Amino acid sequence: MGKNEFLTPKAIANRIKAKGLQKLRWYCQMCQKQCRDENGFKCHCMSESHQRQMQIFGQNPNRIIDGYSEEFENTFLEHMKRSHRFSRIAATVVYNEYISDRHHIHMNSTQWATLTEFIKYLGRTGKCKVEETPKGWFITYIDRDSETLFKERQKNKRIKADVAEEEKHEREIMKQIERAEQLMPVSNGKDKGAEALSSDKQENGGKIAFALGSSSKVVAKGECSRMMFDEMEADKTEKGKHSRRSSNNGGIGGAEKSALDDLMREEEKAKERSNRKDYWLCEGIIVKVMSQALAEKGYYKKKGVVRKVIDKYVGEIEILDSKHVLRVDQEELETVIPQIGGLVRIVNGAYRGLNARLLAVDTDRYCAKVQIEKGVYDGRVLPAVEYEDICKILQ
Numbered sequence: 252m253g254k255n256e257f258l259t260p261k262a263i264a265n266r267i268k269a270k271g272l273q274k275l276r277w278y279c280q281m282c283q284k285q286c287r288d289e290n291g292f293k294c295h296c297m298s299e300s301h302q303r304q305m306q307i308f309g310q311n312p313n314r315i316i317d318g319y320s321e322e323f324e325n326t327f328l329e330h331m332k333r334s335h336r337f338s339r340i341a342a343t344v345v346y347n348e349y350i351s352d353r354h355h356i357h358m359n360s361t362q363w364a365t366l367t368e369f370i371k372y373l374g375r376t377g378k379c380k381v382e383e384t385p386k387g388w389f390i391t392y393i394d395r396d397s398e399t400l401f402k403e404r405q406k407n408k409r410i411k412a413d414v415a416e417e418e419k420h421e422r423e424i425m426k427q428i429e430r431a432e433q434l435m436p437v438s439n440g441k442d443k444g445a446e447a448l449s450s451d452k453q454e455n456g457g458k459i460a461f462a463l464g465s466s467s468k469v470v471a472k473g474e475c476s477r478m479m480f481d482e483m484e485a486d487k488t489e490k491g492k493h494s495r496r497s498s499n500n501g502g503i504g505g506a507e508k509s510a511l512d513d514l515m516r517e518e519e520k521a522k523e524r525s526n527r528k529d530y531w532l533c534e535g536i537i538v539k540v541m542s543q544a545l546a547e548k549g550y551y552k553k554k555g556v557v558r559k560v561i562d563k564y565v566g567e568i569e570i571l572d573s574k575h576v577l578r579v580d581q582e583e584l585e586t587v588i589p590q591i592g593g594l595v596r597i598v599n600g601a602y603r604g605l606n607a608r609l610l611a612v613d614t615d616r617y618c619a620k621v622q623i624e625k626g627v628y629d630g631r632v633l634p635a636v637e638y639e640d641i642c643k644i645l646q
Contacts, residue, residue: 279321280360281308320361328378329367331392337561339380339576342388384574391576415423420625422520428550431511522601530563531598532581536642538568542583550577555589556645586642588612595641597622602628606644 255261270299277286278294281304286292295301308315325412330349346366349355363369370388532538537558542548555568558576566584568577589595589609597605605628607621619636 278359279304279356280357281305281315283354294329298313316360316362318470319356320363322355323358323361324369324373326356328373328392331390334395336394337567339382339389339391341386342366342390345390363535382574395448416628418641423460428511431514448623470476484605519601526601526603527599528603530581531586531639532557532560532564532566532584533596533598533604534558534560535645536598537571537587537645538642539585539587540568540570540577540579540583541585545577545579545583550575586639588638588641589643594621594644594646596624596644597636597640598642599640600636602633607633607641609641 277292278284279286279301282295282301284295286295327345327349331345334348335345343366349387350357358364358366358369361369361425363372367388370379370381370390373390377393378395381391382389382391407411534557538557540553540555542551545551550570553570553572555577557566558569559567561567561578564581565578566581568579568584569575570577586598589607589625591611593609595607595609597603597607602623605623605626607623609619609621610632611620613635614617616635618637619641621633621636621641622642623629623631623633
């Protein structure tokens with residue numbers, strides 16, 4: 252049996268050594284051969300096979316280098332997409348993971364001489380988000396996959412449709428409120444209106460049709476009218492004769508105002524039920540990290556801005572002072588209340604997603620008074636919003 256047969260100790264040792272990574276400067280990309288030392292690489296460069304490959308390279312060197320550069324870039328980004336699709340990670344860590352495959356395209360065969368040049372190229376072309384820190388270069392993969400973009404477009408389309416439907420519903424409610432306000436009496440024909448109203452109630456048995464003043468037009472039916480009657484009857488029961496005298500002097504207007512208040516309260520309750528969720532994170536707000544697990548790393552009670560929301564409950568938080576990016580569950584985050592006059596976003600409840608101006612803070616009840624800015628409810632004042640339902644906006 253010869254010295255270098257397949258099962259000899261020497262041959263086995265050679266194969267074990269060949270599996271591991273060797274020095275990059277002793278690798279020939281054209282021949283795809285890794286040499287173990289400088290002498291071996293020198294002997295390879297003098298071999299006939301290497302000379303033939305170099306003649307091919309000399310015919311069109313730019314095309315070959317561009318091909319290797321493109322293949323290196325594609326495989327590097329593919330590794331980023333598979334392993335660190337949603338993470339901000341050090342460039343050296345990704346590169347070490349990439350070169351662990353001994354058959355990878357080596358950087359000395361591409362147009363980039365160093366890893367820093369390659370990382371800057373990815374940042375210039377918009378394929379990765381690149382950031383230089385005291386600890387080195389950090390990169391974040393920018394997902395431009397067609398399927399992901401399609402899902403994102405579909406999600407945005409559904410969100411816009413929901414917002415349009417909600418605005419349409421709000422406009423209908425506002426129209427109903429305006430119509431109810433127009434029913435309020437403006438003349439002295441209130442007694443006649445009250446008589447017509449009570450007689451219609453007795454005749455129709457709950458189906459109400461009434462006219463105010465001297466007008467003969469049927470003006471309202473259903474819930475709004477029943478709410479008005481309920482309020483009137485409650486006033487009569489509680490106050491007796493004094494209530495009857497006050498109703499003759501304008502009690503109908505007070506009942507109508509109470510009915511409008513009830514209608515608005517019902518609207519608020521419906522919006523509260525539909526918009527109250529168990530998740531509240533959204534992009535662009537400033538939160539405080541309250542995780543005890545991150546206290547050792549110095550992030551406890553640090554403020555950061557939410558850059559991205561993952562699966563509704565997890566946020567990518569960029570710490571304001573250090574610019575470090577963390578992934579933190581919303582259970583370990585806390586809303587931030589700005590100074591009086593600052594902008595906040597309503598993150599939960601009836602007016603979820605709207606921006607408002609902070610007017611006052613009630614420290615005893617842990618709530619705040621805000622005024623909505625822009626949108627359908629522009630100018631509406633909310634007197635008591637809990638601290639957990641509002642959060643400071645990054646400006």
